[in-house]
Amino acid sequence: MLNTTVNELTNKLNTPVFTVFEQTFTVGKLIAAPLAIILGAILIKWFARLIVKKLIMRGANPDVVQLIKRIFYIVAILMLAVTTLDFLNVPITAFAFLSGAVAIGFGFGAQNIINNFISGWILMWERPIKIGDFLEVENAKGRVEAINTRSTRIRRVDGVHMLIPNSKLLENTVVNWTLLDDLTRTMVAVGVAYGSPCRHVHDLILQAVNEQKDVLSDPPSVVLFEDFGDSALIFEAYFWINASKDRDLRVVRSNVRFRIDELFSQHDIVIAFPQRDIHVDGKLQLMSNDRSVSPIQEN
Numbered sequence: 359m360l361n362t363t364v365n366e367l368t369n370k371l372n373t374p375v376f377t378v379f380e381q382t383f384t385v386g387k388l389i390a391a392p393l394a395i396i397l398g399a400i401l402i403k404w405f406a407r408l409i410v411k412k413l414i415m416r417g418a419n420p421d422v423v424q425l426i427k428r429i430f431y432i433v434a435i436l437m438l439a440v441t442t443l444d445f446l447n448v449p450i451t452a453f454a455f456l457s458g459a460v461a462i463g464f465g466f467g468a469q470n471i472i473n474n475f476i477s478g479w480i481l482m483w484e485r486p487i488k489i490g491d492f493l494e495v496e497n498a499k500g501r502v503e504a505i506n507t508r509s510t511r512i513r514r515v516d517g518v519h520m521l522i523p524n525s526k527l528l529e530n531t532v533v534n535w536t537l538l539d540d541l542t543r544t545m546v547a548v549g550v551a552y553g554s555p556c557r558h559v560h561d562l563i564l565q566a567v568n569e570q571k572d573v574l575s576d577p578p579s580v581v582l583f584e585d586f587g588d589s590a591l592i593f594e595a596y597f598w599i600n601a602s603k604d605r606d607l608r609v610v611r612s613n614v615r616f617r618i619d620e621l622f623s624q625h626d627i628v629i630a631f632p633q634r635d636i637h638v639d640g641k642l643q644l645m646s647n648d649r650s651v652s653p654i655q656e657n
Contacts, residue, residue: 391442394441394442395438395442398434398438398441398442399438402430402431402434402435402438405430405434406427406430406431406434409426409427409430410423410427413426419488420488420489420490424482424489424504424505425482425483428482428507470523470525471508473525474507474508474509474523474524474525475507475508475524477523477524477525477527477528478505478506478507478508478509478510478524480524480528481505481510481524481527481528482505486534486537487502487505487510487527487532487534488502489502489503489504489505490502490536491534491535491536491537492534492535492536492602492603492604493512493532493533493534493535494532494533494535495512495520495522495526495527495530495532495533496530498512498514498520499514499515499603499604500512500513500514500515500520501513501603503519505524508523508524509521509522509523509524510522510524510527515603515604515605535601535602535603535604536602539600540600540601540602541574541598541600542598542599542600542601542607543596543597543598544596544597544598544599544601544607544610544611545594545595545596545597546563546567546594546595546611546614546615546618547584547592547593547594547595548563548592548593548595548615548618548629549587549589549590549591549592549593549629549630550590550591550593550622550627550628550629550630551590551591551628551629551630552590552591552630554591554627554628555627556583556591558625558627559591559593559627560581560583560593562618562621562622562625562627563581563593563595563618564579564581564595565621566595566614566617566618566620566621567579567581567595567597567614569617570610570613570614570617572599572600572606572610572613573597573598573599573610573614574597574598574599574600577598579595579596579597579598580595580596580597581593581594581595581596582594582595582596587630588632589630589631589632590630590631591630595614597614
């Protein structure tokens with residue numbers, strides 16, 4: 359009885375359904391192929407997670423982890439596809455003509471997609487931009503969170519996420535604040551009233567800068583007497599800090615300005631503001647209610 363049931367089941371599984379490229383597809387193959395694909399996809403995903411976990415535990419760079427993960431997915435999917443076709447007894451050469459026609463049409467219709475795909479691989483291999491870098495792209499500033507196949511995800515300083523096509527990062531000018539290191543130069547400008555002791559002002563500004571713990575001593579800070587302005591003597595302080603984002607620069611500049619204001623107040627240094635002297639030439643007439651006129655001569 360059991361043998362009869364097995365034979366019937368085997369016959370049903372071996373029942374031909376259709377024939378393509380002189381290859382006959384049976385019920386068993388049509389059932390086994392999707393199951394093999396689903397099982398293979400589950401195993402690929404599981405192994406990918408395991409590889410990523412091992413690499414992270416060993417302290418691998420996030421860019422290297424993502425690159426290895428992507429290569430593993432491509433190789434594993436190709437092996438799964440070839441294995442499935444072999445199981446179905448379908449030769450790969452049977453798809454040669456069809457794949458060529460599809461490739462031509464796909465190439466014309468998806469030029470931008472292919473461009474961004476290749477650009478993504480270039481970004482991961484050459485690594486001009488890495489995960490965690492702080493970028494400035496067309497007046498937008500943010501940190502790189504992921505470099506995907508088509509686009510790169512950036513989280514702006516205001517918390518909004520941006521998706522930038524990979525080709526745009528290669529074809530346009532991009533400012534990478536943290537490409538080699540976090541060393542960044544910034545400046546603070548201040549104007550003092552005419553008549554102020556310039557040397558003393560220079561020393562106070564330099565003191566305010568060097569008192570900040572985030573300001574580096576090497577390279578040394580520099581204070582320059584920049585110009586004689588319309589209403590002020592202009593001084594500019596240049597200094598270096600380790601800044602991984604724009605907020606770091608703004609905080610340090612703010613602290614320097616607070617300290618400059620305190621030191622200037624202690625030493626009676628006046629921070630200048632716009633002033634204008636008005637000279638009036640001519641006659642000024644005062645009119646009273648009785649229409650009498652009292653001319654006043656002004657020089």
